[in-house]
Amino acid sequence: MNRLEDQAKLIYKFFEENENALLLVLDACNWKVLSSLRDDWAVKVVRSRGSSTCEWLQRTFTKPLKDVTYVSSNPYTYLLKGIRKNFKHVIDLSLLGWNETLNTVHPRTVNLFVKEKLVAGEKKLIVHYMQPHAPFLADTWLNVYTHDFRRDMRELKIYDLARKNPEIRKKFIRAYTKTLAILLKYIDRLIKIVKELEREVKIVVSSDHSEILRGVYNPYNKFRKKIWLWIPWILGIYKFVGHERNSKLKELYEVPWVVL
Numbered sequence: 001m002n003r004l005e006d007q008a009k010l011i012y013k014f015f016e017e018n019e020n021a022l023l024l025v026l027d028a029c030n031w032k033v034l035s036s037l038r039d040d041w042a043v044k045v046v047r048s049r050g051s052s053t054c055e056w057l058q059r060t061f062t063k064p065l066k067d068v069t070y071v072s073s074n075p076y077t078y079l080l081k082g083i084r085k086n087f088k089h090v091i092d093l094s095l096l097g098w099n100e101t102l103n104t105v106h107p108r109t110v111n112l113f114v115k116e117k118l119v120a121g122e123k124k125l126i127v128h129y130m131q132p133h134a135p136f137l138a139d140t141w142l143n144v145y146t147h148d149f150r151r152d153m154r155e156l157k158i159y160d161l162a163r164k165n166p167e168i169r170k171k172f173i174r175a176y177t178k179t180l181a182i183l184l185k186y187i188d189r190l191i192k193i194v195k196e197l198e199r200e201v202k203i204v205v206s207s208d209h210s211e212i213l214r215g216v217y218n219p220y221n222k223f224r225k226k227i228w229l230w231i232p233w234i235l236g237i238y239k240f241v242g243h244e245r246n247s248k249l250k251e252l253y254e255v256p257w258v259v260l
Helices: 007-017 031-037 053-060 075-079 081-086 107-119 141-145 157-164 166-196
Strands: 021-027 044-047 065-072 087-092 124-132 202-206 212-216 240-242 254-259
Touching (some): 007 021, 007 044, 007 053, 007 065, 007 202, 007 254, 021 166, 031 166, 031 254, 053 075, 053 081, 107 124, 141 157, 157 240, 166 202, 166 212
Parallel strands (some): 021 124, 021 202, 065 087
Antiparallel strands (some): 044 254, 202 254, 212 240
16 A cells, blocks of 8 residues: 555645546545546545545645635535635535435535535635545435434444345445446536536546445454454454545555546
């Protein structure tokens, strides 16, 4: 992982070198799944500074990007007041465009806000989609185990279910992959919108952190006082899926960097 380029440095360089720049952040995007869905993209792997959104925001945007507007559908954004000073504007779509049925912000809504900003003459934007992070856009019963992040910051129960049940884990991976495929259609639509505006805009697709999908043993970050709580993990009955804060799993820091 040490040999990978630092994503944070690439982000600052990207905005420094381009007068019109659009960074598209796909939340919890596994670069291998992205590559499998878009073989027409040259997916480069770089190193994120966080294994969760909060870490990524705090550790990546440590210096001003005063000419950059950050449009985010991730509810954690509005909680981190300290990062706002480093941007021209921060637009919290979790407050403005939340879909009560899906318990997320639909990428269609994100595109509408971004188009409005581009038409208004905005030159540099970070656009943070909530997908492929759960709740999923794919039609799946797993979404029953989601909740409103804006009011409840607990981890989604579907992660716990997927870690403990191999069949649910398979369904989780399928729903994740379908959701990313749906999101990519909206990414293509946004790219089309940019072209229709007849502006030379440089576009990069990346992610805040990755998502573990293959079910691995995890040197679990949460301290467990009772040894019997470790046994299912040690024996391989439970497998880690998803992501967590301050993780020791290097895969969570490996994110895509696609220059379009």
